[in-house]
Amino acid sequence: MSAMADFSGEDAGALRFSGSLTLAGLGDLADRLRDYDGDAKTIDLSGIDHIDTVGAWVIHRFAEDSGATVEGLGPDAQHLLEQVSKADEPVAVRPDYDSSFKRVLGEIGEAVTESARTLYGLLGFLGGTTLAFIHVARHPSRFRFNATVHRFEVVGVSALGIIGLMSFLIGIVIAQQGAVQLRQFGAEAFTINLVGRITLRELGVLMTAIMVAGRSGSAFAAQLGTMKLTEEIDAMRTIGVSPMEALVLPRTLATVILMPLLGFYSSLVAIIGGGLLCWASLGIPPITFIERIREVVPITDLYVGLVKAPVFGAIIGIAGCFQGMQVESDAEQVGLRTTAAVVQAIFLVIVLDAFFAVFFTWIGWI
Amino acid sequence: MADDDDDVIIRVRGLKTSFGEQVIHDDLDLDVHKGEILGVVGGSGTGKSVLMRAIVGLQTPDAGEITVFGEPTIGREETEAVEIRKRWGVLFQGGALFSTLTVAENVQVPIREFYPQIDQGLLDQIAAYKVVMSGLPADAGPKFPAELSGGMKKRAGVARALALDPELLFLDEPTAGLDPIGAAAFDELIASLQKTLGLTVFLITHDLDTLYAICDRVAVLADKRVIGVGTIPELLAMDHPWIQEYFNGPRGRAATATLERDRERQKAGTKD
Numbered sequence: 001m002s003a004m005a006d007f008s009g010e011d012a013g014a015l016r017f018s019g020s021l022t023l024a025g026l027g028d029l030a031d032r033l034r035d036y037d038g039d040a041k042t043i044d045l046s047g048i049d050h051i052d053t054v055g056a057w058v059i060h061r062f063a064e065d066s067g068a069t070v071e072g073l074g075p076d077a078q079h080l081l082e083q084v085s086k087a088d089e090p091v092a093v094r095p096d097y098d099s100s101f102k103r104v105l106g107e108i109g110e111a112v113t114e115s116a117r118t119l120y121g122l123l124g125f126l127g128g129t130t131l132a133f134i135h136v137a138r139h140p141s142r143f144r145f146n147a148t149v150h151r152f153e154v155v156g157v158s159a160l161g162i163i164g165l166m167s168f169l170i171g172i173v174i175a176q177q178g179a180v181q182l183r184q185f186g187a188e189a190f191t192i193n194l195v196g197r198i199t200l201r202e203l204g205v206l207m208t209a210i211m212v213a214g215r216s217g218s219a220f221a222a223q224l225g226t227m228k229l230t231e232e233i234d235a236m237r238t239i240g241v242s243p244m245e246a247l248v249l250p251r252t253l254a255t256v257i258l259m260p261l262l263g264f265y266s267s268l269v270a271i272i273g274g275g276l277l278c279w280a281s282l283g284i285p286p287i288t289f290i291e292r293i294r295e296v297v298p299i300t301d302l303y304v305g306l307v308k309a310p311v312f313g314a315i316i317g318i319a320g321c322f323q324g325m326q327v328e329s330d331a332e333q334v335g336l337r338t339t340a341a342v343v344q345a346i347f348l349v350i351v352l353d354a355f356f357a358v359f360f361t362w363i364g365w366i
Numbered sequence: 367m368a369d370d371d372d373d374v375i376i377r378v379r380g381l382k383t384s385f386g387e388q389v390i391h392d393d394l395d396l397d398v399h400k401g402e403i404l405g406v407v408g409g410s411g412t413g414k415s416v417l418m419r420a421i422v423g424l425q426t427p428d429a430g431e432i433t434v435f436g437e438p439t440i441g442r443e444e445t446e447a448v449e450i451r452k453r454w455g456v457l458f459q460g461g462a463l464f465s466t467l468t469v470a471e472n473v474q475v476p477i478r479e480f481y482p483q484i485d486q487g488l489l490d491q492i493a494a495y496k497v498v499m500s501g502l503p504a505d506a507g508p509k510f511p512a513e514l515s516g517g518m519k520k521r522a523g524v525a526r527a528l529a530l531d532p533e534l535l536f537l538d539e540p541t542a543g544l545d546p547i548g549a550a551a552f553d554e555l556i557a558s559l560q561k562t563l564g565l566t567v568f569l570i571t572h573d574l575d576t577l578y579a580i581c582d583r584v585a586v587l588a589d590k591r592v593i594g595v596g597t598i599p600e601l602l603a604m605d606h607p608w609i610q611e612y613f614n615g616p617r618g619r620a621a622t623a624t625l626e627r628d629r630e631r632q633k634a635g636t637k638d
Binding site for chain 2: 022023024026027028030031052053054057058061076079080083084086087088089090091092093094095096329330331332
């Protein structure tokens, strides 16, 4: 590598440069030039090895600031310097930012209007999906059977493993914790009530909803978002295919139909997990466990779970598709929208679950 | 240009690449000389972009040698490859700008990566003049890539490719998708930057006007090889059917006519 760039001041305001005036050889030359307070009339560049645009820029700036003239450049380097000087225009690097206080206020305001707009958009999207559903129900030939069945597989069948494992472990945890606490009152037999009722009524469906939101809701948002970016959805529209019918409906139907099935499966596996723990740690044999479950779990608990599940499924499917369809412009948005889809779906599911709990108590399914 | 070795910036020998069963290049040779603009043409699917990706090390070939600046690029340690990467800039087809950074910040990325000691003030100044030099308006600096048109994205991509003052510039279809006026302006930009910075340019294009306007030599890819390299008249003298079809097809003739018209106009201009 050639020598680093350097300069030395001589009499009569002549600055002599040497070394390599390039990005690699610049070192702290720019700083030293800025701090140079001597008188500079001419800049002698005849002694330098190389010059690139960065070197030319530094010389140009210094010449502008000090009013010195540049000498001793070959024709090529002179041309380079001219081109660089021509490019000297004020260019901002980042967008202007307001003061922090104003920005915080602005961000709060934006967040509020954004949530309102999202809720409004989500309602609109729910309406759009319903309309598409009615339309397809009237013209069954438009129903995308293959696409829907494929979604069934992705949302449902492929999720069996992970949901089964999760539910089994949750069943064990509930039974174990229940047994420990209830033993203090000598009431460990009630562990069976606890496991049976809480899984069928609440946890089976709720945990499944969270898992489906994480697995499928996010996938919907990312898929549709990417399709938005690559203009696939626009292409569909121009061909006359409705994205609501071709993309949103199969996905939403898949979550609506499969959530009850997955939720029921999850509850069963959780009960099996709880039953095994009861057998192992409380000595309750499986046959007794099953008999007790039949006695203590009212059939309404199953209904409670099965009524909630399709509603949760609809929320997950619609939130995922809605957020995916909101993607515009860049790849970062796909990520943001995917996160938003999952967070929104889980949030809405839990809020609705609370309402359902109050509602079912009110109608007497205790 | 003579065939002496100092002169050769990129040397490809016996390159073979394939995707599964499909062989893209077979025994491909190519030299790119210092200071020239080499146009690379070929039908769709002849592996122009794959050749570029192989040269810059994004694609590992099945066989063959590739040297850039006299250093092999295949199978290098990452730490050694970095030294070569400092000396080239690449413009991808879509611009490939980082979408979370502004145009000016995009330009700063390579400088920040390789020369972290450069302070923020100078960095901002460098980004500013690079943006203007690439023919972007001054107010494009703080914009995000999503706010730019296709042509501006390409210019911003060039600004980033030129960030480190490279000796070698790879351009993948820089004028594709630009309107003819924008494409002509882009050609001029490349030619003037090449003259100012003494660049060597490896330019993939479908654009016959670009070939006629700025390329010193043209390499033609067909039959999995480079079937001819030379100036356009030299290529026209070859009687390969694809070359004849390409330059003498309706579009080729139109481009030749434009060039001749320009030359006559220039001649008439000098007489006045």
